Amino acid sequence: MEKRRLSFLQIWNMSFGFLGIQMGFALQNANASRILQIFGADVHELSWFWIIAPLMGLIVQPIVGHYSDKTWGRFGRRKPYFLVGAILASIGLVLMPQADIFIAFLPTLWIGAGMLMIMDASFNIAMEPFRALVGDNLRTDQRTLGFSVQTALIGFGAVIGSWLPYVLTNWLGISNETSAGVVPTNLILSFIIGAVILIISILVTVLTTKEYSPEELASFEDEQMHSDTITKDGQEEKSSLLDIFDDFKKMPTTMRQLSWVQFFSWFGLFGMWVFATPAIAQHIYGLPHTDSSSTAYQDAGDWIGILFGVYNLVSAFYAFALPYIAKKIGRKRTHSISLIIGGLGLLSIYIMPDKNWLIVSMIGVGIAWASILAMPYAILAGSISPKKMGVYMGIFNFFIVLPQIINALIGGPLVKYAYGNQAIFALVMSGVSFLIAASLVYKVKDVDDVVQ
Numbered sequence: 001m002e003k004r005r006l007s008f009l010q011i012w013n014m015s016f017g018f019l020g021i022q023m024g025f026a027l028q029n030a031n032a033s034r035i036l037q038i039f040g041a042d043v044h045e046l047s048w049f050w051i052i053a054p055l056m057g058l059i060v061q062p063i064v065g066h067y068s069d070k071t072w073g074r075f076g077r078r079k080p081y082f083l084v085g086a087i088l089a090s091i092g093l094v095l096m097p098q099a100d101i102f103i104a105f106l107p108t109l110w111i112g113a114g115m116l117m118i119m120d121a122s123f124n125i126a127m128e129p130f131r132a133l134v135g136d137n138l139r140t141d142q143r144t145l146g147f148s149v150q151t152a153l154i155g156f157g158a159v160i161g162s163w164l165p166y167v168l169t170n171w172l173g174i175s176n177e178t179s180a181g182v183v184p185t186n187l188i189l190s191f192i193i194g195a196v197i198l199i200i201s202i203l204v205t206v207l208t209t210k211e212y213s214p215e216e217l218a219s220f221e222d223e224q225m226h227s228d229t230i231t232k233d234g235q236e237e238k239s240s241l242l243d244i245f246d247d248f249k250k251m252p253t254t255m256r257q258l259s260w261v262q263f264f265s266w267f268g269l270f271g272m273w274v275f276a277t278p279a280i281a282q283h284i285y286g287l288p289h290t291d292s293s294s295t296a297y298q299d300a301g302d303w304i305g306i307l308f309g310v311y312n313l314v315s316a317f318y319a320f321a322l323p324y325i326a327k328k329i330g331r332k333r334t335h336s337i338s339l340i341i342g343g344l345g346l347l348s349i350y351i352m353p354d355k356n357w358l359i360v361s362m363i364g365v366g367i368a369w370a371s372i373l374a375m376p377y378a379i380l381a382g383s384i385s386p387k388k389m390g391v392y393m394g395i396f397n398f399f400i401v402l403p404q405i406i407n408a409l410i411g412g413p414l415v416k417y418a419y420g421n422q423a424i425f426a427l428v429m430s431g432v433s434f435l436i437a438a439s440l441v442y443k444v445k446d447v448d449d450v451v452q
Helices: 007-015 017-038 041-051 052-070 079-102 108-137 140-170 185-208 214-219 245-248 253-283 297-330 332-351 357-380 385-394 400-416 426-443
Strands: none
Touching: 007 108, 007 185, 017 041, 017 079, 017 108, 017 140, 017 185, 017 253, 017 297, 041 052, 041 108, 041 253, 041 400, 052 079, 052 108, 052 385, 052 400, 079 108, 079 185, 079 332, 079 400, 108 140, 108 214, 108 357, 140 297, 140 357, 214 385, 253 297, 253 357, 253 400, 253 426, 297 332, 297 357, 332 357, 332 426, 357 385, 385 400, 400 426
């Protein structure tokens, strides 16, 4: 038997929850540094607070992947996890910019960091099963399209989340003014809207998507090609959470090769997310690195949201082109070229004369971002046993979070001591990291890449 071919609408609905997840994620990426600075964090401390994000991914995703592989009930296999993750993430979204209401219990900065931790843990609970769901439900010849549709929805959701604070202020007149220790109204309202849309989009996927039962999965040809969990007497091996460590040691060669590509890609992304606001506020707006409460700084922060929205909008449209480009020149070459364009985009920020020219830089970043979200997973899925799809997608996340943890530990000291508090050089380093990742793509073996 073979898996049924899904229509474009079915693939779209299956991944629609990513719209809300990425909207919340974009609100966090574009605004968490600004919020933490408002609560009292110094520029060189930002990466230390942001270490929460990759740590949550490191802990949560493999565990969720393992248990979602073993789950089957009236609500399905993957769906219960991303529904619970969405609910918890929504709570974090509502409370993070309003951490000052808890000031009687702990310092506001630590409450804000705690809400950031809740959001990241919850986003990871929701995100990992979505990746595995594509592997579960789609045939091999539809997986590139499936991950590309996810990338498009990620892009559209991120555009909404990134632009929302700017739109609320400049189109609807909601204030972005602030005082010491108080998050502006436009940010608070943006996070509340993001929480509502997150829940709605997840429900669309839950209510419209059918998952294959374990019996159905066992009957498919691509499932029968793998026998890594079957004993000599034909019985399925029992498994435990500790098997994650064994699975890590036995990861496919393709995953090992991709790990280095992922390392440098996500090292660069983390540096951009953490330091974009202070870097552009200093380098383009001419503000001192100690300024975080002025109206000019809030304007710079809102413009960062626009720029992040630009790269996500570009990624959303470029994602639709990725299957066709990959079909013509191969997935590896597609990914490498995209990373080169993104690296040059990040490097160009240093020489741009004003804020409007940064849109050109973000177009390049958007091309790389689309490929980072689709091509590695499309390459990886063909090398993984379907029985291990969830856990290996979770383990693959190690190579996303580890570079972020390393950047979180060294990024702040580099900015303070090596770059003289000039955060723009953190973005230059991110561009260099993208170029290194591009060169490493050619060492990867893509087991089912088809070039016409």
